[in-house]
Structure formats: C-alpha cells, structure tokens
Amino acid sequence: MSLAVRWIRLLMVVSAAGFAGAAFAIRAPMDGPIEQYSGAALSAAIVYTIVICLRPLISPLSAGSAAVAYCWFIEFAQLTPIPAALSQRSWFARQLLGAQFDLIDVAWYPVGVIPLIAAHWFLQARTRSQTDPAPALTS
Template sequence: MFDGPVSKYAGDALYTVLIYTLVVLILPRTRPWVAAVLAAGASWVIEFAQLGEIPALLRPILGSTFNPPDLFWYAAGAGVACAAHTFWLRRAG
C-alpha cells in the first residue's frame, strides 16, 4: 500500500521535517530560514555520507545507498517546514 516513489520521497521530506523540528526544539529562538538551512544541510551531509561506508548499526537510521533525487526532497521538506513555521509565528505574534 505504501510502496512507490510518492511514499519514498514523502519519507525523505518528512525526515528533514523531523530534523527541522529537532533544531527548533534545541534552539527555540532560531529563525525559520536558519532552521531550514541546518535541517537540509544535515540531511545532505547524511546523504553524502552514504557514498562511503555506513556502519551496519546506523544503516536503519541513516540509510546506506546514495540517491541524488533525495537531495531535492530534503530541500523541499525544509522549505515546507520553514513556510509552516513562518506562518505559525506570524499568526501567533
């Protein structure tokens, strides 16, 4: 039911949204665009690390195969999280 490119790339985007959320929880006063850059950057670092050898223990979390389209979807996830965060801040303030 959840096979195919839509769920795979949605998962990539949501992975970056998770990292974005963690950045905001750790640094609550950070600006949305900074959190987005940090989240996308961390996702990209993890993706490029897959060009090397990922220890077996970390493969379920970090993955094991480099896939160039993932880089776009990480940026898309960071962009959506940034837009939602910005919207929420404007509504709240």
Template sequence: MAGRVRLLMPVAALLFLGLALLIRVVDDGALRQYSGTALYASMIWAGVLFLWPRMAPVPAGMLATVFCWLVECAQLTGVPAALSARSVVARLALGVQFDPVDLAWYPVGVAPLVVLHHVVRTRRRAASPAARPPDTHL
C-alpha cells in the same frame, strides 16, 4: 514560548515518523521512497527546533536541509552502510546508499515547515501586546 516549542517538536517528529511508516505500509514505490526522504527531513527540522527553539524559520530550515545533505553525502564513504548492516536504528537514521535524487527531496520536506513556522511566528508577534503600538488618547 521556548518551552512550548520543546514540547511540540517531539510530537511533530513522531507524527512525521508515523506518517512515513503509514505510507510504507500502503505503498512500495516512488511515493514510499520520496515521501520517506521528505519526512526524514521534516523530522530533522523538528530536531533542530527542539535543540534551538528560538531559532528563526529560515536558519532552522537551512540547518535541517544541510544536515540531511551531509548525511546523504556521507553515504558515499560506505561508513553509514557498514553501520546500517549492524543496526536498524543506524539504517533508519543514516541510510545505506547515496541517491542524488534525495538531495532534492530534503528541501521538499523542510520548506512547507519553514513557511508554517514563519506564519505562526508572525501571527504570534502581531498578537503580542508588546508588538502593538501604545494607545494615544489625547
């Protein structure tokens, strides 16, 4: 199971990235800004599960959200801006400028994935033979 999660999470991250880039092509307003923030958080969630594929849904979501908040707050120091001036990758990963609105959009990108993760995990456990009570034929 953990191996399957490790294979799926990079695919999920690439899908989130592709969707974010597609939105950037068709919109240059609020949709672009806020969907990019939410989809960044979705990519971080995928990264968390890639590193820890057996992590439960809520802790994975909390870790991804807190990581995003830390990166956003680090922008108050100016270090990400300095790194972003030298590297496009740093700019995409760390951002440039603190935006308090982003703090609210990170959970928006993670919460639906936590719910989906919980549903898939619950169904998988219910379908597993080990989760079923033994048959009693008297």
C-alpha cells in the same frame, strides 16, 4: 526556561513522532518511488523539528537551512562505505543514516522543509502581531 519554550519543545517532539509515524505508515504497504520520496521529505521534516526542539527561538530560515544541510551531509556521507556498514548491523542506524546515496533524495529534503519554514514564519509573525502593542494614533 520559559513556559513558551517548553510548549514549543513539546510540540516539536509530538510533530517529530507524527512525521515518523506518517513516514512508516506510507512505507508499510509497499516500497516504490512515492514511498521513497515521501520518506526523504518526512525525514527532513523530522530533522527540522529536532532543530527547533534544540533551539526553540531560532529563525525559520536558519532552522530550515540547518535541517537541509544536515540531511545533505548524511546523504553525501552515503558515498562512503561507513553508513552502509553501520546500516547492515543496526535497524536504527539504517533509519538514521540510510544505506546508499540517492541523488533524488537531495532534491526531496527541501520539499519536506519548505512548508515548515512557511508555517514557522506565519506563526512567528502572528505571535509577534499579538504581542506588539497597537500603534498609537496621532492627530
């Protein structure tokens, strides 16, 4: 495993922890629509960082698509009784699976991922431009 891949994975773990901390800090004082929507967006951001941690060389669009698809899968699974039953038994399961379906969350997951896709693309393009040799001048 290359040093760059190790650094990417470390950065993703730190980013996921930062997003989780932000989500809990926003939710701690009260429980309203802002806290709920930011929680959905930040949870999608956490999933994005997990995707990058697992597959560091994945393209930004693929990582974003995988993160949003996973979040939507979990959200729509909440239409079944299984996540609610698991969430009643475990705080951790509630954090991972939620307890009830909310259509508004479906719209907020991409909001949490789109800025990360843009940042990922920017950093990827910047890295490529720094590693590509300068074009040869021809006369």
